[in-house]
Amino acid sequence: YYDFLPHAYWPLPYGLASRFVNGSHFAVFLFFPMLMGLSLLFSSRSLFAKLFLFVGLATMASALIFTRSRAGWLIFLIGAVVFLWRIARGNLMKLKNIWIFILLGMGGVLLLSQAGGFEMIADRFADLERNKFHSFANRLDLWKGAFRAIQERPWGWGVGTFGWVFGPFKVQSDRFLVDYAHNEFLQTGVDLGIPGIALLSAFLFFSLGRIILL
Numbered sequence: 001y002y003d004f005l006p007h008a009y010w011p012l013p014y015g016l017a018s019r020f021v022n023g024s025h026f027a028v029f030l031f032f033p034m035l036m037g038l039s040l041l042f043s044s045r046s047l048f049a050k051l052f053l054f055v056g057l058a059t060m061a062s063a064l065i066f067t068r069s070r071a072g073w074l075i076f077l078i079g080a081v082v083f084l085w086r087i088a089r090g091n092l093m094k095l096k097n098i099w100i101f102i103l104l105g106m107g108g109v110l111l112l113s114q115a116g117g118f119e120m121i122a123d124r125f126a127d128l129e130r131n132k133f134h135s136f137a138n139r140l141d142l143w144k145g146a147f148r149a150i151q152e153r154p155w156g157w158g159v160g161t162f163g164w165v166f167g168p169f170k171v172q173s174d175r176f177l178v179d180y181a182h183n184e185f186l187q188t189g190v191d192l193g194i195p196g197i198a199l200l201s202a203f204l205f206f207s208l209g210r211i212i213l214l
Contacts, residue, residue, distance in 0.1 A: 027072025
């Protein structure tokens with residue numbers, strides 16, 4: 001996506017990445033404000049606030065679709081299902097309001113369909129089959145190499161050093177520079193070691209717990 005925020009390093013001109021260069025990074029960034037927005041939407045008593053939050057969530061959901069990040073879509077779907085399960089299990093919402101949100105959700109699905117969002121999602125997953133899951137196999141090789149780097153130095157190699165230290169641990173020998181593990185836990189593990197992974201995990205569990213309890 002080049003129109004309003006051009007960046008010379010953006011690898012995919014047809015994917016939305018904001019200023020994160022990589023669409024998957026932007027998708028991860030959207031994950032927390034979207035879940036927090038869902039929580040506030042269900043807990044707010046003001047109709048104006050609900051409408052404002054719904055518009056904001058619809059905008060972020062559209063951005064999430066256009067990041068073209070398969071992992072981002074799946075992660076948000078899992079988080080939303082867990083959140084809605086928590087709402088239903090705790091009887092935290094009146095039946096009348098549930099039907100209102102169902103109708104709004106159906107309207108959002110209709111708009112997404114008209115904008116070609118479902119075709120984009122289907123095409124991205126079809127890419128896996130067309131490429132014989134080559135990209136997924138490459139990710140597995142990256143993760144294996146990152147795990148080797150963590151085993152070599154469990155306390156971490158230093159912040160921002162992944163691209164510099166990863167070379168000797170690559171599973172495949174090629175000429176490409178790899179500067180990202182495509183996995184936040186392994187990326188953090190290479191940079192900050194096992195303590196970094198522990199801190200990231202604690203942050204995620206604490207944040208998600210607070211979002212669910214809002």
